[in-house]
Amino acid sequence: MESEMKLDRWGYEVRTCSDACMSAIDSYYQQVLSYGRKRSVILDAPRSDPQCVLGNILAAHFLCSGDSSRASPFIDAAKSCLNHASSYEKAVFDVVLYFISPDRDDDLAVELHSKLLQDFPRDLVSLKRAQILCFYMGQPDLSLKLVEQVLPINGNENYIYSMLAFPLLELGRMEDAEKAGKKGYEINKDDPWSQHALCHVYQFDCRFKEAVEFMEDCARSWSSLSSFMLTHNWWHVALCYLEGKAPMTKVRDVYDHCILKELERSDAVPAEVYLNAVGLLLRVYIRGELHAFGDRLRFLANNLTNQAFWFLDWHFDILALWALSFTGEFTKAEDLLKGLNSRISVMSEKKRQLMLRGLSLAECLFKYGKGDYKQARESLGHEFDAVNFKIIGASDEQLEVFTEVYISLLLNTGEPTKAIQAIEKQLKRREGLPFLWCLLEKGFLMLGKGEEAEGCGKKARELEAAYFP
Structure with missing residues (x-):
């Protein structure tokens, strides 16, 4: 196999005979960093050049987020051509192959990404992959360390400062996060992660009107975003209205016309929409305002009985347990809870000990939805601190609702x-x-x-x- 070397967006060598393959890889990079809804463009890379190692392994990673069995042919194709790949491709192959392994140790996966970024510090997609992993590990300190590792060489590179801002705000360094978010926004006003980081800061500081005006101005750039990013940004807007005690019609309008409306799009990912929808309705319920939303929670719960949406994300499963039990779908809620127990039982001891916290929160929300406040309170143990539950894959802002549940339970018991x-x-x-x-x-x-x-x-x-x- 003799193909020429081409340079990707970062300036790193990729062995391929196809300009179309290289274009698909660079387009995929852009979709990942911009939270675009067309990440499937990476599948064009192996179609254009079945022997490109980088195209194949990135396609395998993309497919692992759905039906992992579809990834195997692409992994095999990448392996068969590995001897001819560039050093950069080999490094990405090793890291991604371990990342998608069912037996992955998260700490080692972060270490491997750190080594990759030492050798290839311009690869912001690998940085993004590592940061997402750190998020689900509940370790923003590691995420910050990774971005600081590559920051000097990336200078004013697009997207780098939004990737700096998020771990800063998760570590409570709001002033630094705001500075980083603003720098990212100055470089690219359409960067949704910079917009999102700034909204986090404004919202935390209770600058609700400023946050809403800023985000509603940014919304013109959101039509190309993934279902998650689009509805999550609107979730923030709705939450600012809710926390700032705007008329409930404002919150409901955002829910109807900006969050649930995403389901009308043919390429929508329903689970990503439902996550933000049910997360908002739980806040509304705690504030005693659910009556203003009519049968909207019932509509959500009916959809959440579909097991195709289960076990994709711990945060989502925990919220779904509340929605299902609150609306009387007890059998389905019990099945979901049993499934979470089963998944914990086959984890490594290290991972299992961490996720037992998530399970206690799941049991609490199940009982809270049923109105069994005493047992829900007992599920959380003697002390509760939301910061210990980042491992469910939720930001500090998303975790605040569980603190509100905890306080509500204390008052009700x-x-x-x-x-x-x-x-x-x-x-x-x-x-x-x-x-x-x-x-x-x-x-x-x-x-x-x-x-x-x-x-x-x-x-x-x-x-x-x-x-x-």
Whole structure:
């Protein structure tokens, strides 16, 4: 096999005889970094050159996110041509092959990515792959270390600063995250990850009106985004309206016309839409506003009975358990919970110990949906800190709903003192959140502390009036 070497987007050598193959690889890079909905373009690479190692192994990785059995022919094709591949292709092949292995050790996978990025630091798609892995490991510190490793050589490269911003905000370094997000946005105003990072910062700081105006202005660039990124950005907008105590019609309009509407597209990925939809409705429910959404939760639950949507993502499964049990789909919810137990039982001991936390949260949401508050509370153990649950694949902002569930359970099971402690801990992080002051008011009322309750209620209403008057 003698093919010429071509250079990819990063300037690294790829052995291929086909310009079309190289074009497909570069287009795939762009789709990954921009959260595009056409990542399947990578399948054009092996079609154009069946002997290209890089095209085949990237196609295998893409297919592993669906039916993994479809990836095998591409892995075999890459292996058969490996001797003729460039050093860069061989490095990517080794890392991706291990990454998609069912027996993968996540720590080793991160180490392998770090070594790859030492040798080929311009490969931002491998950086992105590693960062996503770190996200599901619940280790933003590792994610930050990886991006800082390659930052000097990438200078003002597109997408690099949004990849810097996210682990910074997950580590609570909001000022640094905002600076990085703004730099990424200056380089490319259509970078959805920069937009998303800035929204995270504004939302955390309770700058709700600023966040909504910023994101609604950015929305013109979202039509080409994946189902997840499109609906997740709108989820943030809806949540800003909700947390800023805008009229519930604002939240519902975003839900109907910007999140659920994605399902009308022929290339939509329903599970990615449902994740953001049910995550929003759980927040609405905790705030006692679910009645404003009619039968929308029932519609979601009916779709979530489809087992094709199960076991794709722990965060999604946990939210689905609440939706199913709350709407009376107890048998389906029990089947989903049993399935999560089964999956934990075959994990390595190291992974199993981590995911037992996720299982406790799953059991809690199942019981919470049933209205069995005492047992739901017991599922979380003596202490609860959402930061320990990042391993379900959720950001700090997504995890906050489970803190709200925890506080709600404390209030509903007669533990107002403990609830007040949990609320005050949250207020140290987000003092401008009206809902926390409402919860604190309730806690003080339960203790018979009318004066303190009155002060909290007044603070809540002042904040509510300030954001969306």
